[in-house]
Amino acid sequence: AQTVTQSQPEMSVQEAETVTLSCTYDTSESDYYLFWYKQPPSRQMILVIRQEAYKQQNATENRFSVNFQKAAKSFSLKISDSQLGDAAMYFCAYRSEAGNTGKLIFGQGTTLQVKP
Amino acid sequence: DVKVTQSSRYLVKRTGEKVFLECVQDMDHENMFWYRQDPGLGLRLIYFSYDVKMKEKGDIPEGYSVSREKKERFSLILESASTNQTSMYLCASSPVVRNSPLHFGNGTRLTVT
Numbered sequence: 001a002q003t004v005t006q007s008q009p010e011m012s013v014q015e016a017e018t019v020t021l022s023c024t025y026d027t028s029e030s031d032y033y034l035f036w037y038k039q040p041p042s043r044q045m046i047l048v049i050r051q052e053a054y055k056q057q058n059a060t061e062n063r064f065s066v067n068f069q070k071a072a073k074s075f076s077l078k079i080s081d082s083q084l085g086d087a088a089m090y091f092c093a094y095r096s097e098a099g100n101t102g103k104l105i106f107g108q109g110t111t112l113q114v115k116p
Numbered sequence: 117d118v119k120v121t122q123s124s125r126y127l128v129k130r131t132g133e134k135v136f137l138e139c140v141q142d143m144d145h146e147n148m149f150w151y152r153q154d155p156g157l158g159l160r161l162i163y164f165s166y167d168v169k170m171k172e173k174g175d176i177p178e179g180y181s182v183s184r185e186k187k188e189r190f191s192l193i194l195e196s197a198s199t200n201q202t203s204m205y206l207c208a209s210s211p212v213v214r215n216s217p218l219h220f221g222n223g224t225r226l227t228v229t
Contacts, residue, residue: 009156033215045206045220052215091158095215101166102147102210103174104218106159 002027004094006107013082014115020067021077021110023092031097034068034075035104040088048090051075053097079112087114119143122207122221129228135194137224139207145219146212148190150174150182153204153223162205165190166212197228 003026013019025034036048051059051068058066063083067076079086089111093104123138141148147166151159151174161174163182171182179201183191190209194201204225208218 004158006158035217037217043204043223045208045218047217050215050217097214101164101172102212102216102218103149103161103164104159105161106151108156108158 002029002032002094002096002105004092004105004107006090006092006110008110009108010111010113012113012115013079015082015084017082018078018080019082019112021079021090021092021112023075023077023107025073025075025092025094025107027073027094027096029096029098033095033097034066035093035095036064036066036075036077037091037093038086038088039091039109040085045091049077082114084114084116087112120207120209120219120221122205122224124224125222127224127226129194129197129226131198131228133194133197133228135197135226135228137192137194137205137207137226139190139192139209139221140188141190141209141219142188143209143211143219144187145209146187147210148184149208149210149218150180150190150192151206151208152176153206159206162192197226199228202226202228 092107149164150162165184207221
């Protein structure tokens with residue numbers, strides 16, 4: 001069975017600085033998808049970025065980018081020019097290509113604090 | 117924009133009560149999910165449904181059941197609520213598209229006393 005691990009329960013960053021959140025996963029599959037979600041205090045889960053495992057190029061969405069290392073089974077999220085609105089809990093998630101059920105397996109989450 | 121609506125934001129129930137958590141999505145998605153969120157454990161899948169009247173157990177189905185009589189509605193049922201079911205419950209939906217993310221509701225924080 002696949003597992004996702006976020007080893008940093010809490011992180012903090014100074015406003016305008018860069019922070020990297022770590023995520024590792026375990027799978028025997030070669031095709032899958034990876035996601036980062038943000039959950040602010042409003043509790044609404046917001047998709048930040050997604051990565052297809054077959055793509056070598058790292059995904060980027062404005063200030064958010066990933067470092068996808070398939071061999072190492074690592075999927076870290078880099079937030080550049082951090083803003084106060086980035087303060088939230090961040091979840092890494094894995095989706096299998098097999099079966100196409102759409103279900104995601106989530107990590108434990110990392111709470112990000114942004115200091116002004 | 118996809119809208120996933122959970123009927124209650126906060127709910128307080130007594131031990132032994134039967135509890136219904138309702139979720140409705142407006143985008144004709146085939147897949148619907150119920151997750152439970154607990155500190156330090158992330159989100160864990162309780163049940164999911166890939167079509168009307170079809171359901172599959174997730175990782176932690178014990179103590180829960182689900183109902184999907186209509187495509188847009190997916191209900192989570194706690195047959196006899198217990199204090200260890202105090203948690204945040206998140207409903208989500210997605211289409212049957214390979215790289216589609218899940219679209220989440222705002223969550224229901226359930227307290228069982």
